[in-house]
Every structure is written in C-alpha cells, then in structure tokens.
Amino acid sequence: MAILSVIQLGDGRLRSPVRPIHDLDDPQLQCLIDDLLTTAAAQNGVGIAAPQVAEGLQLFIVASRPNPRYPHAPTMEPVAMINPHILSHSDDRVKGWEGCLSVPGQRGFVPRYREIEVSYLDRHGDEHQHYLRDFVARIFQHEYDHLQGKVFLDRIEHPDDILTEAEYQKRFG
Template sequence: MAELLEVIELGNPILRHKADAILNVMDDRVQTLIDDLMLTVKHANGVGIAAPQVARSQRLFIVASRPNPRYPTAPDMEPTAMINPQILVHSDESVKGWEGCLSIPGIRGQVPRHQAIEVEYIGRDGKRHTQELTDFVARIFQHELDHLDGIVFLDRVESTQDLMTEREYQERIVNEGQ
C-alpha cells in the first residue's frame, strides 16, 4: 500500500545536494518509493515530483502531467517513473514559462527552458527508455532533473521581476487565461 510522504521545503539541505544514482531499479525499496511518489504528487496536485523532495537523495522522479487546480491546462499523460534520467539532446530554442514547486509553496516564476529535449531514463520495469519531450512535459522533466542536481527553479529565474505569489498567479494568469 502506497504511503503519502512529506514534501520537504526550501532550506532543507537535501534539496541542494546532487542525488545518488540508483543501482538496482527492481529493489523493493525503489519500487515502494515510486508508488509513494506517485501517490504524493497526485495528492499535492503536482505534475512532477523528485525523490529529493521527499528527503530521499536518489536519482528518481515522476512526471505526471494532468490538468489540476495548480495547472489547469496541463496535458494529460500516464504518470511515469524516470530513474537515472538524462537529457541526450536539446533544442537551441529556449522558452520562458511559469513554474511552481511543491518544495517552494506560494511562489511562481518565469523560467527559461529548452522547448524540446530527447531524454533517456530507466523505467520502473528496469528497461532503458528514450523519448522526445516538448513544451510543458519537457519543462516538467527539466524542472525535476534540476532537483536531482540540487537546483531549484528560483536558481533559473532571470529576474526577481519574473516572480509572483501563487495567489496572484491564480488570479492574473489562470483566471484571465480562461
């Protein structure tokens, strides 16, 4: 049975460390962590979550894009565990987009990210996967990959003018966009 995990917040030193590679994907502890992360991201209305965000310094994250109150226009996809992920190739084109983070509640920022990326990761089945991601899902992948390297989205914001509170974001961006 999956367990809801506590999401740690900015200031916790685990968020600033480079996470360790996972050597045995089929280990019961890794499989349980995947289940726990999937439950936790869904419960928190997130579109992604990385193991360091629940105080586990391991190279694992979940990409779980779906429309929800925090991201009403997110594309719907099957939640996917990505273990020891990496970007193989990225587009030269960079686009700014709004990001939030479960570990930095109450703040949104405009973050530049590659528009398209080709990625490689090991799935929960232990098999290597290669995939091209674009737009919002590519943004999620890059945001979560940063967590594995001790980087948070605030580190990528180009100006404090590109920050706003969650409440202002919901009123100005989400509500005006509908």
C-alpha cells in the same frame, strides 16, 4: 501507498547530491516509486523528484494532467524515470510559469528548452529514449534540476519573474 512529506526550500537535503540507482528490484525502491506517484497526485503536482522527499536518488515522476495548479496541462500516463539524462536539446528556449511543491506559495517565469531528447530507465529496468516538447519537456527539466540540487528560483532571469501564488492566480488563474 503513502503520501510523503515534501521538504521545503531551506532544507539542505534539497540541495544535496544524489546517487544513481543500481538495484531496481529493491522493494523499498518500488515502494518509493508508488509513494511518489501517490504524493504527486495528492499534492496536485505534475511531477516530483526523490530529493523532494529527502531521498537522494536519481529518480523522479513526470505526471502531467490538468489539476487546480495546472488546469491546462496535457494528460499523460505518470512515468517513473530512473537515472535520467538529457541527451540533447533545441536551441530555442521558452519561458513559462512554474511552481514547486518544495517552494510553496511562489511561481516563477522560467526559461526552459522547448524540446529535449532524454533517456531513462523505467521501474522495470527497461531503457527508454524520447523526445519531449513544451509542457512535458518543462516538467522533465524542472525535476531533473532537483537531481542537480537546483530549484526553479535558480533559473529566474529577472526579479519581476517571481510572483506569489495568489498574485499568479489573480493575473492568470
């Protein structure tokens, strides 16, 4: 398992369309999943999407756990989500602070749906359908945006909703 290089905002591959995954038995795909899990942990990420490592595939990891970037994150087992979909969402949205491994040094106060119903395939090809809430729903939506060629900055509603990481830590850290 390797720590992959995360591409940064400005690299066109971050904004490019992605392809669905059809061959879940492909050893390269299974290796990519392992590498994404390793990279997210090494970078203190709570999620990472394949486009962030220049792979145009419908794949991301949701791996919530307390770490220096998100000390109050809930703990969950990391999950690879393949060909994910948002099936439904709550009417209410809530703003929360987000960062991104591809947008280093910045945080944004981003509105997201509080609750979502999702479906995805796991790394073994088993289909899952879950309701996600709060922080884990936020992670899913953030990573799902990467599959659409979006980053959290695209969802900012007001210029005051963007801070440097240093200012964020001073105010909220």
